[in-house]
Amino acid sequence: MGEKFLTHYQVLGLARTATERDVKIAYRKAAKIAHPDRGGDPALFRQITESYETLVDPAKRNAYDKSYGAAGRSTPPAPTGSAHAQAREGYRGSSYGSSARAGSTGFSGFNTHRAPEHSSTAGDPAVYFPPYEGPAQGEVPIMPRPTAAQPVHGAPRKRGLFGASSRLAREARTAQLIMQQVLPGIPAARLINGLTAPFNSGYVDHVLVSGYRIAIIGSMLVPNGAFRWDGSTLVHGSKAVAPPQLLPATRQFQDLFPECNVTAWVCVHSNTGNLFEPVIDYARGTDPDGSNAVNVANAARFTREVKHFLASGPSPNVVDLHVLDRLLGGMY
Template sequence: MSSPSPYEILGVPQSASLEEIKIAYRKAARASHPDLGGSEEQFKTVQQAYQILSDEHGNARFEKSFQAPGQAPRAGTTSRAYDEKLRTSPQHPKAQLATEYEPRLDDASFTLLDRARSIQRVHGEPRKRGLFSSRSRMSRETHTINLLTKNVLNILPAARLVNGLNAPGGGHFDHVLVAGYRMAVLNTMTLPEGYYAFDGNVLRHGNKMTQPPALNITGMQRSFMQMNVVAFTLVLAGNGNPHEPVIEYHRRADPTLSSSPNVLNAAGLIRELKLFLGSGPSPNIVDRPVLARLLDRMY
């Protein structure tokens, strides 16, 4: 007997949209999660099915964003890993074109940022804030840097990661990712593995409630008017599983709504960052003045 397909595991037709797949996954994850009466084996099967289908649909959205008007979608879409498809695609999307710099690296009139730091992909590292340091925070940020380097920077050559910034108006940002004219501001938190419901304000796990860190990016958007700035909160689990914790959004807290924050586990964050940064205008551009100003904000 053949194994059930990812569509059969989630109980959706092959014509299902990405939103329908997400809804089905949330129901299946809730039904199969060990915390809620399921088994670890069932839960892993549901996770794998969702990963395959979301990668497939996400890749199609990514590639479609670069098609010329009237151009048909690329045929032969498979369920290969998202990053593998980007590397091997014979028709490279703009994000995979050779990195370009504005101003050019040989422009001697531009002195805000030298050639070496313009080419460097990762800037800064976890460090103390004030007199006291949090070992758990620094460990969490180190893990996030490694995660982003492996899964985003290796896929988007022009992306640049800046770590540890002073936020406009006070506070801190753990990480900022830029590619072309899009900017992702990212803070992190750690929660026990399990199933969480997010209502746009707090994460609920049984009778416990946890509020994600506030991320006010208004000042950042005003400081970088040419950029599209979006905030993300990465929720890490102590067991290292990128699909944990499972986060289900209430209908009015869907992250596709502009008023709702993006609160995601590691697998969800990587998928959304690649789509957000890679499908923007000129994602193969390194804006050197923007990068220089971000480096000036490092603490």
């Protein structure tokens, strides 16, 4: 039934906005069904109990949300190699989403379904999964529809003592670029700003998701001139400039969201404000076309390539509420 891919919220049939009282009610109803003394499965009962113990404790629940629901979940390892994008897309057909809803009418945490496959384009109106239409009586959606329909969530946040103003300016420039150049053409795309990195104390500037593709995005500002990208550093004359280290977070997000293709992008801004600068020359095999784990490009090429990356994925007009809900839980 795909239980190993369910979050603690989905195990108990709750939305992330559930109150402590909601958690206790859902646990009691689930325990009655799954308790070994009533003929239930001991393993399932342990999973329900673990979910309850995490969500009923405010500190544990906050840490769990910031881990994107990683604790207690078992996911297949992300494939590696030069064909990583094509391979990861294959996980889409073997993973599960849950139609668990929050409410006080009963335990519904194991009503699992796959997102529907249908012919669609990125320019089509957004389709929500699970759908908002026709919920069972008394059930509450995973998140309010206005929240799901909101194209931008969160904002760049001040952190650290040094260089905060320049970092915030870079992030704001990238966010504005995405809002102006990417979101209007892809109604299902959602931009989430200011996320904690999984499993450590780091941060991720932006995450852009549409359908079953996720782009992890960082920013950098460089001086005027021509650069060369060799796959690990930007070379400017005799100087090497290291981009943000996005590969660890990309791999972690891929493990957390095996149903998605997760790829990283670094948007390189020039201090001239010209989207076509800086000019970047690419070594063989490092073109930012989405086939690499980390792609580096100036603003103009970044918007072109990231739009193609999102639009060419399966069901690009789907807003998967399970994916979006977990990403929103990771905002700091």
